[in-house]
Amino acid sequence: MTQDDGMSAESTTAADSTTADGTGTGTGSSAAEGSAPEGGEATPTANGRAPSRRSLLGWGGAGLAIGAVAAGGTAAALRTGGDAQPAGADSTAGAAIAFHGRHQAGIASAVQDRLHFAAFDVTTDDRDELIALLKEWTKAAARMTAGDAVGDGAVGGLAEAPPDDTGEALGLPPSRLTLTFGIGPTLFEKDGKDRFGIKARRPEALIELPQFPGDNLDKARSGGDLCVQACADDPQVAVHAIRNLARIGFGKVAIRWSQLGFGKTSSTTPDAQTPRNMFGFKDGTHNLAGTDTAALEKHVWVADGDAKGRESWMAGGSYLVARRIRMHIETWDRTSLQEQEDIFGRNKGEGAPVGKKHERDTPHLKSMLPTAHVRLAHPDANGGVRILRRGYSFTDGTDGLGRLDAGLFFLAYQRDVRQGFVPLQKRLAANDALNEYIQHVGSALFAVPPGVRNADDWWGRALFA
Secondary structure (H helix, E strand, O other): OOOOOOOOOOOOOOOOOOOOOOOOOOOOOHHHHOOOOOOOOOEOOOOOOOOEHHHHHHHHOOOOEEEOOOHHHOOOOEEEHHHOOOOOOOOOOOOEOOOOOOOOOOOOOOOOOEEEEEEEEEOOOOHHHHHHHHHHHHHHHHHHHOOEOOOOOOOOOOOOOOOOOOOOOOOOOOOOOEEEEEEOHHHOOEOOEOOOOOHHHOOOOOOOOOOOOOOOOOHHHOOOOEEEEEEEOOHHHHHHHHHHHHHHOEOOEEEEEEEEEEEEOOOOOOOOOOOEOOOOOEOOOOOOOOOOHHHHHHHOOOOOOOOOHHHHHHOOOEEEEEEEEEEOHHHHHOOOHHHHHHHHOEOOOOOOEOOOOOOOOOOOHHHOOOOOHHHHHOHHHOOOOOOEEOOEEEEEEEOOOOOEEEEEEEEEEEOOOOOOHHHHHHHHHHHOHHHHHEEEEEEEEEEEOOOOOOOOOOOOHHHHO
16 A cells, blocks of 8 residues: 555645545546646537447447446446436536647546446567557557547448457547556566667656565466556446457557556545445545646646656656555454554544544644554655556455455556555555555556657657657
8 A cells, every 4th residue: 555544655736735544546537647638627428530339339230238247356337329328427427528738638627426447468479460559559548538440340241251349339538538548667678678669768767666564466367568547437348448459459469457446535536435445444534636737747747847858758657556455344343443443543434534524624634653654654654755556456256265356446646656556565565554454466667658648649659769
């Protein structure tokens, strides 16, 4: 975990330099990252290039009911055509978030309700094949985030050939889908081999994360050459996106591991209600706000001065840490309320820090136990270190012993992990009382390039130039 209460590092906004809290992640509206119009509002879907999902549904026959994929054990719900609005969604849930911009969408964008994250191994050794795939992926991503089908769509094509789109998102709105692309250390070099002639362009900040005390990492759930983070307000839309990218990449990439997530565990929208993690505590009270341009520039985006020479391709990008954190639910549920609150340094109902009345009151760190999560993770205890969190809860059945395989899928963006996640996690791993109830079981680090500027640009273009 990392920062003020929960499993992840927490941070403060520029306007309120108080505490971080929660075990999850956060984001904010996308105005600051160029992935949406000024102000971070989602834009209506514009279909001028190809038929939309809803149009395709009309062509293929009305009445096609599509069941929502159950992410994290959530019950599926049947929906038809334009009625496909997630329960409890706000009025922008069906809208599209712009794909092109200075920064990739899905970082500072307002956090959506659902996640499908996938890490890929590149199976081809051909540089030209990899570049061609990245171009095709980018084109498909732009279409799907706009609510359009991939290629010529799922229906109406040649009956003797597989369709270009898998079709499970027919009739569904864009649901604020964002697709965020990252590159892992092993794409640059693996087993001593410069795989694609880019070894010399590996950024210094794209390190091998250290082994932290208490880690029990599963190699099958760690690492990856590439990653795609799909976030949407409808789980079926997010799953559709990853499924189609995997299908397009067949023979060139293979999914190494993936994770479904539900119940965002923090928010970067300052006015949003603070979500709760799987331990029942509010999470993300003072996560970085997506509208706080100055804080994002300081703590999240790679600056031009950071990305010189061989690293120039990362200017405007960020670094993503992904950690699968198992929460020992059954042990926690047998722990007294007082001990739970002492472990976090906040009360469970209001979310107020120790000795305070309201959730957003400035915490008095010395009033908390020395091992309290908030006290250890707070920026004031870490030289002002702040990261942008946008993690999700997960429930992946049971572990064979009757215990829930549940927890936090921690996602955090920062300008440099050597000044962000790594020092925070070292401090927490050594002293946090919460460690008795959690364990990091999966880990990965990715360099997230800047945004795709226009229709001629593509994911990772500057790296391969």
